[in-house]
Amino acid sequence: AQSVSQHNHHVILSEAASLELGCNYSYGGTVNLFWYVQYPGQHLQLLLKYFSGDPLVKGIKGFEAEFIKSKFSFNLRKPSVQWSDTAEYFCAVSPFTGGGNKLTFGTGTQLKVEL
Amino acid sequence: GAVVSQHPSRVICKSGTSVKIECRSLDFQATTMFWYRQFPKQSLMLMATSNEGSKATYEQGVEKDKFLINHASLTLSTLTVTSAHPEDSSFYICSAREGEVSTDTQYFGPGTRLTVL
Numbered sequence: 001a002q003s004v005s006q007h008n009h010h011v012i013l014s015e016a017a018s019l020e021l022g023c024n025y026s027y028g029g030t031v032n033l034f035w036y037v038q039y040p041g042q043h044l045q046l047l048l049k050y051f052s053g054d055p056l057v058k059g060i061k062g063f064e065a066e067f068i069k070s071k072f073s074f075n076l077r078k079p080s081v082q083w084s085d086t087a088e089y090f091c092a093v094s095p096f097t098g099g100g101n102k103l104t105f106g107t108g109t110q111l112k113v114e115l
Numbered sequence: 116g117a118v119v120s121q122h123p124s125r126v127i128c129k130s131g132t133s134v135k136i137e138c139r140s141l142d143f144q145a146t147t148m149f150w151y152r153q154f155p156k157q158s159l160m161l162m163a164t165s166n167e168g169s170k171a172t173y174e175q176g177v178e179k180d181k182f183l184i185n186h187a188s189l190t191l192s193t194l195t196v197t198s199a200h201p202e203d204s205s206f207y208i209c210s211a212r213e214g215e216v217s218t219d220t221q222y223f224g225p226g227t228r229l230t231v232l
Contacts, residue, residue: 034220036223042225043119043224043226044159044208044210044223046220046222049220090158090159101147101219101221102149102164103149103161103210103221104161105158105159105160107157108157108158
C-alpha cells in the first residue's frame with residue numbers, strides 16, 4: 001500500500017514570498033502524482049498532476065511541482081504567492097497501473113498568506 | 116467541465132436514522148466514483164470505490180452494511196449511512212472519474228457535512 005507524507009502542516013507567508021511544500025511518498029511501483037487545493041468553503045480542485053514524461057509539471061495559477069524519483073518526492077512550488085493562495089493543499093498518489101486508480105492523500109498543508 | 120455535485124451539503128439527523136447522500140457528475144459520465152471521509156484537521160480517507168452496475172469495493176475497516184453504496188447510473192452514486200450514530204458525524208466527499216484508464220483524473224464534489232445527534 002502507498003503512503004504520503006506532507007511535512008509542513010501549517011505555513012504562513014507574506015505576499016510575494018516564494019513557496020515550497022514538501023511531499024514524499026512510499027510505494028513499491030510507479031505512481032501517478034497529484035496536488036489538490038481546497039480553498040476555504042470550497043471543494044477540492046486539481047492543481048496539477050504527473051503521470052509520465054517531463055518531471056517538472058506546471059499547473060494552474062502559477063504552481064509547479066517537480067517529481068524526483070530518487071527521493072520519492074513531488075514538492076509543490078510557486079515563486080510568488082498571493083493572498084488568494086490561502087488554502088489547504090493536499091498531495092496525493094495513485095498506482096500507475098492497477099490499484100483501481102485509488103488515491104492516497106497526505107495530511108494536508110494549511111497555507112496562510114498575509115498581506 | 117468536470118463538475119461533480121453532492122446533495123445535501125449539510126444534514127443533521129437523530130441517532131438511529133438513515134441518511135442518503137447523492138453524488139452526481141454533471142457534465143460527464145463517471146464509470147467510477149469514490150467515497151471519502153474527512154475528519155477535522157485530517158486528510159481524506161477512501162471508504163469505497165463504486166463502479167456503475169456492480170457492487171462497491173470497500174476499504175479495509177469500512178462496514179459495507181453500514182455504508183451502503185449504489186451506483187445505478189453513469190452519473191449518480193449514492194451513499195446511505197444506515198442507523199447513524201454520533202461517531203458517524205463527519206465530512207463525506209465523493210469524486211468521479213470519467214474513463215477507464217488509470218491515468219484519468221478524479222474530480223471532487225463539494226462534500227456533505229453529516230452531524231448525528
